[in-house]
Amino acid sequence: MIYRNVMRYAGGRYLWVALLLVASSFVLYFSQGGVQPPNGGTWQGYVLGTVAALLIVWLAWLGIRKRRYAGGSGTVQGWTSAHIYLGTAVLLLATLHCALQFGWNVHTLSYVLMCGVIFSGFYGLYQYLTQPQLLARNRAGEARAGLFAELYDMDGEARRLAARCSPAVGLAVKSGVERTMLGGGMGAQLLQRDGSRFMQAGSGEAAATLLPNADQQPLVDFVAARIPRAAKRSEARNLQDLLAILVRRQSLLRQLRRDIALQGWLRVWLYVHVPMTIALIVALIVHIVTTFIYW
Amino acid sequence: MADFQIAIIGAGPAGLSAAARAQILDQQNQVSTPSYVLLEGFEVVAKTIQRYQKGKKVMAEPGFLDLRSDVRFEEGRREEILGWWQGRCEELGINIRYQAEVSAITGSKGAFDIALVNGENISAENIILGIGLEGNPRMLGVDGERLDRVQYNLEDPKAFHDEIILVVGAGDSAIENALALSEQNDVFILNRRDEFSRAKEGNLNLILKAISDDGHRLNCFYSTSIKSVTQNSEGKPLHVVMKTPEGDITMDCDRIVARLGAIPPRRFVESIGIQFPSERRDAIPELSRHYESNVPGVYIVGSLAGYPLIKQAMNQGYDVVEFINGNFIKPADYPLLQHQLLGLPYDREVDELLERFQALIPMFRKLNSLAFRELIIESTIIAGYPSDQVLDDARRKINTLASKLRAEGRNPRMTKVIAEGDVIYDRGEFGTSFFTIVDGEVVLENEVEGQQLRTTLGRGEFFGESSLLSGRPRGEKAIAGSNCIVVETPRRTMLKLMNSNEEVRSGIDWIFVVRELQRHFAPFAPLRELRDLGARVGTRQFDAGATIYDEGDEAASLFIVRSGAITLSRQVDGQDVLVSQLRSGKLFGQMALMGDGIRRETATATVAAEVIEVERAEFLELVQRNDARIRQLQEDVSRQVIDKARMSVRPDAAGLFRFLMRNGLGEATNVLVIDERLCVGCDNCEKACAETHEGLCRLDRKSGPTAVDVHIPSACRHCEQPHCMKDCPPNAILRAASGEVFITDACIGCGNCEKNCPYDVIRLSYAAPKKPGLLSWLLFGRGSGPGERQGFEPDAEAKARGKKAVKCDACVNVKGGPACVRACPTGAAKRIGPAEFVALVEGRMQ
Structure with missing residues (x-):
């Protein structure tokens, strides 16, 4: 096997490391008892807490290792694989450390932030394992730049053909091309919202109106509706050609919009995962310091 | 007088x-x-x-x-x-x-x-x-060809506005000029033929599109030539008569740009x-x-x-x-030779030494002395010394002079002094230089079927021709013998020499064939016993895509790939299915001699290839020897038959293989391949590349072809016979022993390598500005941070240095291997060699 995903890196080496860690944590946890019930204050609790805190720092270090391009040990894939398995283990370690004692305090805040980081990580992992295939399938072997280049050609072609049609069609298509929207804010990108518009000429003295053109379908319908009503054969042919271009354009825009959305989903979770990690580290410092102050 | x-x-x-x-x-x-x-x-x-x-x-x-x-x-x-x-x-x-x-x-x-x-x-x-x-540009060949406004080159297309310009020619320069001029002029391109057959594909697409586009100020006359050009007294300055398939037509224009190539x-x-x-x-x-x-x-x-x-x-x-004028001064390169020959155990004048060297090497004896002198200047002289004392003395002498010269800011090539028993090159190393023994001995060590094989070469003999001609790694280990003096000549010099000297070419070709026959058929046979036979075996050349033989042909010969790569394919249900892919050094077509004499597949050259053809008579002579490795040959054939049969029932795998070959993997030794099913598009590969290479990324992840989720980004393939190395005036492109092809600082920015690379992975670029330290980026916002890339304006210093060629060096100097692969968080980016291509294809088919 030349390619293995992060879960199977080195035959799942870090899965075994994580399992070993969890197993020994359980042993440690159940060795508690006697005078004190299991909690963070027993020596076992301290050990679990220290290991978990060190692990969190190490997990966060991935952000630095990833950017050490020339040096750094191992491969980033190896680090990522370990990051996932050991990160999952931290969830158990910390839970055993606190022995399920929660309250409205900074200690539980750390715990909650940690859960946020870990679960956003799970979501990211799910994205990393599933989205690339969807992305590749959607692009069908073409690069995004290639799709844009083709769209640009189609735009030119549509304008050229529209110029030969009636002024109403000309205006609709020209404005439709100019007011096509891709991307936008984060929500628009992720949810593939389409704010495209086109302009329809008013009849007689009436002013032109701007109509929504989501997914380009209204414009396609507009042109298609004119084909059976064409007065001349040459006009019908021009409209047919134009329609073919508009439909191709529509499909390209769908591909691009989906590509942008999929790429977005692959990235957006990091905007939760990373800031929350920083918050977690701050909370963790406060947790440790207060623990020692009130000892 | x-x-x-x-x-x-x-x-x-x-x-x-x-x-x-x-x-x-x-x-x-x-x-x-x-x-x-x-x-x-x-x-x-x-x-x-x-x-x-x-x-x-x-x-x-x-x-x-x-x-x-x-x-x-x-x-x-x-x-x-x-x-x-x-x-x-x-x-x-x-x-x-x-x-x-x-x-x-x-x-x-x-x-x-x-x-x-x-x-x-x-x-x-x-x-x-x-x-x-x-050469001089080819002229129009009609009256008026030397008029002022008839020009044969175009410095600056932007210099002309709203003129009517005729561009004559159908090659790349004509097309490029016509396209550039048509931005602000009305251009007519005159093509003598009915199509643009000589142009590069990219140019062809551009010109055809421009011609068919009404909005473009460019039109084409096909099958048209100029009959005469005269000067007009008023109106447009030139009056042109053109011969077209519909008869003669005339046209007035401002200018003619003729791009008809050079004589x-x-x-x-x-x-x-x-x-x-x-x-x-x-x-x-x-x-x-x-x-x-x-x-x-x-x-x-x-x-x-x-x-x-x-x-x-x-x-x-x-x-x-x-x-x-009768002043026989010493040439300017005289001191170079002095330095190169300084470490030899002789105390003689340079010219005398050169003469003696030439006399000692039979193959170079007939070379004219200037060519031999040039060969030595471009080569490295290796001197092997036996005892520690003499060796130390020689080294000291070299080092003293070298450090003195370096202090003067010069970096001369000195004699390479080694000890007897030192390895000149090792098995499996990449290297394309060629070695000639001037004196002493060199031992070649090889391993065949678990047995060690040692051959001693002496004065006048040569070695290393196999890698020179085939581009594949060294097949043996070369060890300095007693008192050896060896001339190591770089590939480019050697090829130049072979192209202009038939004697050298045939000498090297011959020994190559003999050693190749020995390797495949009788590894333990003494070389001299195979020499006559070798002279009877011929070499043939094929362009990329050319057919070597067809399925169903009757035949009585087998082939050894000398350089390039060969595709074997079969007709399965009317479809051409690739069943095997062979690189240099491999045998094919044996079935014609060891089976029923019918070709079972069609052989075509994947890239430009050279093959050695062994006919039945020579084959029989070889396998009838006592020391022939006939069992091995038979086993190879059986294994190949199974492999081919397996491939022919897997047309999907064959399709992917063909895709890889079409994209240059047939000649690649180390290529970046991305698994699209794993790639998240983070571009960490590109960032790592830029960060480890002075801010200039050498790969383009997004571009390049994709099939069955296998993506081949624009990045160097490190070809067996690098196209880029072919025509580099300062010899600035080298290959490391571990196979990486890289460009040194000697680059003069001529752009030949960029033009010669068929995969578009070399570009000319100014040096990028230096990255600021982490803190000054973090605290003062200077420059770009780690992994951040910015389009940069070259600074004055970089501009003064000029553009240089930039390409992937497979991180030859980076500890831990290629940064792009090491930086990939998902394991999607891998660099693989020919040995892994089959595994890659099979992995895809599961």
Whole structure:
């Protein structure tokens, strides 16, 4: 096997490391008892807490290792694989450390932030394992730049053909091309919202109106509706050609919009995962310091 | 009495330097009328350099060679250098005649007659030819071809506005000019044929699109040629009559740009009586040590003589004028040879040593002495010493001089001193240089079927030809024997030599065939017993895509791939299915001799390939030997039959394999392949590349083809026979022993490698500004942070240094291997070699 995903890196080496860690944590946890019930204050609790805190720092270090391009040990894939398995283990370690004692305090805040980081990580992992295939399938072997280049050609072609049609069609298509929207804010990108518009000429003295053109379908319908009503054969042919271009354009825009959305989903979770990690580290410092102050 | 003692033809660097020397000698001798004339076909000096783009940086390689000329030359911009030369011409009052194109040279030494195109005749005792390799542009061949507004090159398409321009030609330069001009002019392109068959695919698409686009100010006349051009007295300045399939038509225009290619200078050179040693296109005429050709009195210098660098050409121009005047000065490269030969255990003059060396090597004996001298200058001399004491002394001598020279800012090539028993190269190392034994012994060590095989080579013998010709890694280990002196010649020099010397070529070809036969059929047979047989076996060449044999053919020969790659395919349900892919060193077509004599598949060349063909008689002779490895051969065939049968029932796998081969993996040794099912598009690979290579990324993840989720980004394939290395004037592209092809600082930015790379992975770029420290980025927002990339404006220093070629070096100097692969968080980016291609394809099919 030349390619293995992060879960199977080195035959799942870090899965075994994580399992070993969890197993020994359980042993440690159940060795508690006697005078004190299991909690963070027993020596076992301290050990679990220290290991978990060190692990969190190490997990966060991935952000630095990833950017050490020339040096750094191992491969980033190896680090990522370990990051996932050991990160999952931290969830158990910390839970055993606190022995399920929660309250409205900074200690539980750390715990909650940690859960946020870990679960956003799970979501990211799910994205990393599933989205690339969807992305590749959607692009069908073409690069995004290639799709844009083709769209640009189609735009030119549509304008050229529209110029030969009636002024109403000309205006609709020209404005439709100019007011096509891709991307936008984060929500628009992720949810593939389409704010495209086109302009329809008013009849007689009436002013032109701007109509929504989501997914380009209204414009396609507009042109298609004119084909059976064409007065001349040459006009019908021009409209047919134009329609073919508009439909191709529509499909390209769908591909691009989906590509942008999929790429977005692959990235957006990091905007939760990373800031929350920083918050977690701050909370963790406060947790440790207060623990020692009130000892 | 001739008009001049010396006629110098061509005012390029060589010609100018020669003329300057002649002028200064005239001044010293207080001659009132010049003893020489410099003839230039154009209206300016250094036509080739004039044609460089504006502001182009001209480098002064090789750095280790000193300039010996009365004309200034150092690294600088095109305009600066042309300025120095033009200025020096005027300052010295050089006797130059512009627009004096030579049409013929007759006569002999002492009385040459030079006929000019304008009808004049000049006589001279000696001739120096410094006309370069570019040749003169092909003219229209009609009346009016020399009118002012009929031009044969185009410096700046932006210089013309709203003109009607006819562009004549159908090659890449015609297309590029027509497209550029049509941005602000009305352009008609005249193609003599009915299609653009000579153009590159990219240009072809562009021109066809532009022609069919109504909005573009470009139109095409197919099957059309110009009949005549005359000057108009009013209206548009030119009146053109064109011959079209529909009869003659006329048109008035502002300008004609004819791009009809160049007439190679070879025909002109041959017309003088100068002989070329072979028909090969890049053959170089034979010259004496004083650059004199086989026609006494005619001297050849510069790129026509095989010296593509400006400094070499200028030195030769100087030297040759001195020689003609009877001053046999030591050439400017004399000290180079001194340094190279310093570590040898002889105390003799350079020239004497060279003569002795040449006499000791049978293959080089017939080489002319200038060519041999050049070979040594470009080679490394390796000297092996037996005892520690002598070895230490030799090393000390070399080091002392080297450090002294380095202190003067020079970096000469010195003798490479090694100890007896040291490894010259190891098995599996990449290396394309060629070794000749001048003295002593070298031991080649090999392992065949678990047994060690040692061969001792002696004086005059050579080795390393296998990697030189095939591009594959070394198949054996070479160890310095007693008192050995070995000449290690780089591939480019060797190929140049093979192209111009039939003797060297056939000698190397022959030994290659013999060693290849030995390897495949009888590894334990003494080489001498196979020599006669080797002479009877031929080598054939095929262009990419050419068929070697067809399925169903009756045949009685087998093949060994000498270089390139071969695709074997079969017809399965009417479809062409790839069943096998072979690289250099592999056998194919054995079934014709070991089976029923019918070809079971079609063999085509994947990339340009050379194959050795072994006929039945020679095959039988080989396998009937006692030491033949017949069982091995049979086992190989059985295994191949199974593999091919398996592939032919898997047309999907075959399809992917074909896709890989089409994209250059047939000749790749190390290629970046991305699994699209894993790639999240984070571009960490590109960032890592830029961060480890002075801010310049050498791969483009997004571009490049994709099939079955296998993506081949634009990145170097590290080809077996690198196309980029083919034509690098300063020899700046090297291959590391571990296989990485990389570009050194000696690059002069000429762009040849960029043009020669079929995979578009080399570009010319200014150096990127240095990255700020982490803190100054973090606290003061200077520059870009780790992994951040910014489009940069080159700073003044980078601009002064000029653009240099940039390509992937597979992180040859980075600890831990290629940064792109190490930085990939998902394991999608891998660098793989030919051995893993099958695994890659099979992994996809699960």
